[in-house]
Amino acid sequence: MPAISFQSVSKTFQTARGPFQALDGVRFDIQDGEFFGLLGPNGAGKTTLISILAGLAKATSGSVLVHGVDVAAQSAQARRMLGVVPQELVFDPFFNVREALKFQSGYFGVKHNDDWIDELLHSLGLSDKAHHNMRQLSGGMKRRMLVAQALVHKPPVIVLDEPTAGVDVELRQTLWQFIAKLNREGSTVLLTTHYLEEAEALCGRIAMLKNGKVVALDSTTELLKAASSNVLRFKLDAELPPALAVNARVTGRIVQFPANDALEIERYLAAVREAGLHAQDVEIRKADLEDVFLDVMHKHTESQP
Amino acid sequence: MMTGWTMLFYKEVLRFWKVSFQTVAAPVLTAVMYLMIFGHVLEAHVQVYDGVSYTAFLIPGLVMMSVLQNAFANSSSSMVQSKIMGNLVFLLLTPLSHWSWFFAYALSAMVRGLLVGAGVLLAGVLFVWQSSVLNFSLMPTQPLWVITFAVLGALMLGSLGLIAGLWADKFDQMAAFQNFIIMPMTFLSGVFYSIHSLPSFWQTVSHLNPFFYMIDGFRFGFFGQSDVSPWLSLGVVGVCLGLVSAIALHLLRTGYKIRG
Numbered sequence: 001m002p003a004i005s006f007q008s009v010s011k012t013f014q015t016a017r018g019p020f021q022a023l024d025g026v027r028f029d030i031q032d033g034e035f036f037g038l039l040g041p042n043g044a045g046k047t048t049l050i051s052i053l054a055g056l057a058k059a060t061s062g063s064v065l066v067h068g069v070d071v072a073a074q075s076a077q078a079r080r081m082l083g084v085v086p087q088e089l090v091f092d093p094f095f096n097v098r099e100a101l102k103f104q105s106g107y108f109g110v111k112h113n114d115d116w117i118d119e120l121l122h123s124l125g126l127s128d129k130a131h132h133n134m135r136q137l138s139g140g141m142k143r144r145m146l147v148a149q150a151l152v153h154k155p156p157v158i159v160l161d162e163p164t165a166g167v168d169v170e171l172r173q174t175l176w177q178f179i180a181k182l183n184r185e186g187s188t189v190l191l192t193t194h195y196l197e198e199a200e201a202l203c204g205r206i207a208m209l210k211n212g213k214v215v216a217l218d219s220t221t222e223l224l225k226a227a228s229s230n231v232l233r234f235k236l237d238a239e240l241p242p243a244l245a246v247n248a249r250v251t252g253r254i255v256q257f258p259a260n261d262a263l264e265i266e267r268y269l270a271a272v273r274e275a276g277l278h279a280q281d282v283e284i285r286k287a288d289l290e291d292v293f294l295d296v297m298h299k300h301t302e303s304q305p
Numbered sequence: 306m307m308t309g310w311t312m313l314f315y316k317e318v319l320r321f322w323k324v325s326f327q328t329v330a331a332p333v334l335t336a337v338m339y340l341m342i343f344g345h346v347l348e349a350h351v352q353v354y355d356g357v358s359y360t361a362f363l364i365p366g367l368v369m370m371s372v373l374q375n376a377f378a379n380s381s382s383s384m385v386q387s388k389i390m391g392n393l394v395f396l397l398l399t400p401l402s403h404w405s406w407f408f409a410y411a412l413s414a415m416v417r418g419l420l421v422g423a424g425v426l427l428a429g430v431l432f433v434w435q436s437s438v439l440n441f442s443l444m445p446t447q448p449l450w451v452i453t454f455a456v457l458g459a460l461m462l463g464s465l466g467l468i469a470g471l472w473a474d475k476f477d478q479m480a481a482f483q484n485f486i487i488m489p490m491t492f493l494s495g496v497f498y499s500i501h502s503l504p505s506f507w508q509t510v511s512h513l514n515p516f517f518y519m520i521d522g523f524r525f526g527f528f529g530q531s532d533v534s535p536w537l538s539l540g541v542v543g544v545c546l547g548l549v550s551a552i553a554l555h556l557l558r559t560g561y562k563i564r565g
Contacts, residue, residue, distance in 0.1 A: 013565075056397055057565035076400035084398050090391035094320045100395075106312025107399035149395060 001068050002029035003157050003188035004053065009062035011048055011212075022048045024212040025062070030190060030205075032067075035183050037203030037220070038192045039293060045212040046192045047087055050161050053190075054084045066157055080108060083155030085146050087162045091134040097121070097145060098130045101152055108153035120148045123178045125171075140171050147175065157188045164195060176202060200224075200289035208296050216296045220289070227292040232257045232265050234272075234279040241275045244268070249294065258291065259284070310405035313396070317413030321379055328417060332375050333424035336367045340425075340432055343497060348438070353499040354530045361441045362524070364429035365451075366496035369523040371425045372455055373516065376418030376462040377469070377487055380410045384470025385479045393563060403557035407467070407550070414463025415456065422455060443527070450526030450535055454542065458519040461546040462487075464553045471556050471563065490516045500532055515545045 011023040023045045030036045040046050051057035053064050055075050064071045071078040092100060098117065105113040121127045124144040129137060137145065147163060158179065164172045180202065183189050193199055199206060199220075206223055208216040216223065235253045249256045259265045265284065272279050321328040344360040351359045387393035396406070426443070433439045445451045465487075473479040494516035500508050511517050512533075522538030525531035531538070555561075 051565065054398055055564065056394065058560070076402060079398060079400045082398070086394050086398075088391050088394070090394055092387075092392040092395070093390070094323055095316075099319075103312055103316045104395060104399075106315075107309040107396065107401055109308035109400075150398075 001032070002065070003032045003034065003067060004030040004190060005065040005068075006049070006053075007063050007065065009049065009052060009059050009064060011045075011052065011057070012060045022212050023052075023059075026209070026212070026214055027062075028207055028214060028217055030188060032188055033183070033186055035180075035189045035202055035204050036191065037199040037206040038190060038209060039196065039199060039206060040192075040209035041297060044209040046209055047161055048212075049209070050084070050159055050190075050192065053159065054082060055079055080153065081155055082157050082159060083150040083153070084159045085150045085161060085163050087165070089139060089142050089146070091137070091142050091145065093133070093135045096131050096133050097126060097137070097148075100134060100145065101148060104149045105152045110153050113152060116154065117148075117152065120151055123174075124148055125174055140167050143167055144171065144175070147178075151182075156186070157190070158182060159190045161192050162194065163191070164193060164198065172198070196290040196293055197288070206289075208293065210297060210300050215300045216292075223292050224287065224289065227258075227287040227295055229287060230259050230265075231285050231287050231291055232259045232268055232282070233285060234282040236272070236277060236279060238277050240277075241271070244271055244275075255279075258287070258295070308405070309399065309401050310409050313401060313405060313409035314413055317379075317383060317409055318416050320383060321413070321417050328375070328379070329420055329424060332371055332378075332421045333428060336371045336421075336425040337428045337432070339367055340364065340429060344432070351498075353502070354528060357528050357530070358439065358441060360433065360439055361443070361528075362499075363497065364426070364433075364443060365524045365527045366520055368422045368425045368429065369455065369458060369520045370491050370494075370496045372418040372422035372459050373462045373491055373519065374487065375421040376414040376459040377466040377483070379417040380414040380463045380466035381470040381473075381479060381482070382466075383413075384410070384467060385473050385476065388470070388474075388563065389476070397563060403554055406557045407464070407554050410467045411460050411463040411550070411553075414466055415459040418459035418462065419455060422459075445527045446529045447526045451523060452526075453539065454519055454523040454526065457539075457542050457546055458523070461515075461519075461542065461549050464546070464549045467553045468549065468556060471553075471561055474562070490514055494520050495532065496520055515541055518542050 006026050006028055009023055009026040010021070013020045013022055026049060038046050048057065052059045053071060055071055055078070058072065066078045066081050069078045069081070101117045105117070121130055124147060126141065126144055126148065129141060134142070134145070143163065150158065163175060179189060191199065191203060203220055205219050207214055233254065233256045236255050237253065240248055240250060240255060247257055257268050259268065269279060340363060343363055347359050353359065353362045430443050433441065433443060469479060469482045473482060493511065494514050495511065500511040500517065503511065518538035518541040521531045521533055522535045522542065525535040
C-alpha cells in the first residue's frame with residue numbers, strides 16, 4: 001500500500017477574475033519509505049496539493065489517501081500519520097519553544113513526550129532555546145521549530161513544503177542530515193523545494209508539476225539520464241549573438257548550452273569565435289536536475305495551445 | 306472524538322493568563338470606573354427595586370456585563386489573531402475534532418469571563434465596605450441562579466466570539482462586531498437600569514435582547530427580585546446558547562474560512 005496516493009486530484013479556486021484551476025487531475029503514488037521530491041515553478045500547484053493532503057484545503061474532485069486512509073473522510077486518522085512543515089514562517093508569540101512543542105504533542109493526544117521533545121530540540125540545534133519565547137528566535141530558528149512541531153507525534157509520513165527557503169547553508173545541512181536519518185529509519189518524506197541540487201541529492205523519485213498537471217514523474221536517475229547528457233558552460237563578457245541566444249541559458253556572465261556530442265560543442269564555440277567574442281573558463285559538465293527541470297518546463301510551454 | 310481538547314483548553318487559558326494585566330486586570334478596572342461614577346451620580350436619585358439601593362442594583366449588572374464582554378473578547382481575539390498570524394495552521398494540522406475546538410475555545414472564554422466577573426464582584430464588595438453611605442450586603446440570596454447564569458452567559462458569549470473570530474478576516478471587522486453588536490446589546494440590556502423604567506416600546510425591544518435575560522436572571526440570584534421570572538430567563542438563555550453553539554460547531558465542522 002502506498003504511503004501517499006493522489007487520485008485524480010483537481011482543485012478550482014473561485015477568484016474575482018473567474019475560476020482558476022490550480023490542480024488538474026494529479027495522480028501519482030509515493031511508496032512507503034521513499035524520499036520523494038515534488039518540483040515545479042511558483043504557482044504550479046505544489047502547495048495546493050500539499051494543503052489538500054494535509055487537510056488545510058479541500059479537493060474539488062479526486063481524493064488523497066495516506067496509508068490507505070482518505071484525508072477528507074477520515075481526517076483525524078490521516079492527520080495522525082502526517083507531519084507537515086508549512087511553508088509560511090508562522091509561530092505563536094505567546095509561548096516559548098518547549099511550551100509550543102508540548103501543546104502540539106497534546107493536540108495529537110501524545111502524553112509524556114519530553115524525551116522525544118528533548119531529542120528533537122537537540123537534533124535541530126534548539127536545546128539552548130527551549131525557554132526562549134518564539135518571538136526571540138531568528139528566522140532560521142523559527143524554521144527549525146516548524147520542523148520540530150511537525151515531528152512531535154512521530155509521524156510515519158513527513159511533508160516538507162520548501163523547508164529551506166531563506167535558510168543558511170549550515171542549517172540546511174543539519175536539517176537534511178536529520179530528515180535523511182528519519183528517512184533511513186523508515187519515514188516516508190515528501191519534499192517541495194526550489195533548490196534543485198537539494199532535490200537531486202536527496203530524492204529517490206521526483207514529480208514535476210506545471211500549471212496543475214504532472215509533467216514528469218520518474219526516478220531521479222532516469223530523469224537525469226533522459227536529459228541531454230552534457231552541458232557546455234563558459235563565461236562571456238559581451239552579449240551573445242541573437243542566433244546563439246535562442247538555445248542558451250544565460251545567467252549573468254555564465255552561458256550554458258545543452259550539447260550531446262563534440263561536434264555540437266565545436267559548433268557553438270566556433271560561432272562565438274566568429275562573432276569576435278572570447279569565451280573564458282570553458283568547461284563541459286554532466287547535465288544536472290536543474291537542466292532537466294528547465295528542459296521539461298520548456299517543453300511543456302511549447303506544447304501549450 | 307475529544308482527544309487533545311484539554312491541551313487546547315489549557316493553551317487557551319494560558320494564552321490570556323500570560324497577559325492577565327491586559328485581559329483580566331484592565332476590564333476589572335473599567336467596571337470599577339463605571340461603578341464609581343454611576344454609583345456616585347445615581348445612588349441618591351434612583352431606586353429600582355424596593356429595599357435595594359442603586360449601587361447594589363448596579364453591581365451585579367456590571368459583574369455580568371464584564372463576564373459577557375470578556376468571554377466574547379477571549380475566543381474572538383484568540384481566533385482572529387491566530388488566523389491573521391497564520392499560527393492557526395498548527396491546530397488545523399492536528400486530528401482535533403470540531404467538538405474539541407468548540408469546547409476548548411468556549412470553556413477557556415468562560416474561565417476568563419468568570420475570572421473578570423469575580424474580580425469585579427470583589428471590587429464591588431470592597432467599594433461598598435469602604436463607603437460610609439452604603440450599607441448592604443452583596444451576598445447572593447440564591448447563589449445557584451448566580452452561577453447558572455454566569456456560566457451559561459459566558460459559554461454563549463464564548464461561542465459567539467468563536468463565530469465572530471471565524472467570520473472576521475481583519476481586526477477592524479472584529480472591532481465592528483464588538484462595537485456595533487456586542488456593546489449595544491450589553492449596554493441596552495438593563496445593566497444600568499431596570500427595563501420597567503423604560504417607555505413601553507423600548508421595553509418590548511429589550512425583551513427581544515437575549516442579553517437582558519442573562520443579566521436579569523443573574524440579578525435575581527442576588528436579590529430574589531427581577532423584571533421577568535428567572536425560569537423564563539433560563540429558557541431564553543438556554544435556547545440561545547443551544548443555537549449559537551450549533552452554529553459555531555457547524556462552522557468548525559465545515560472549516561468555514563479556515564480550510565480552503
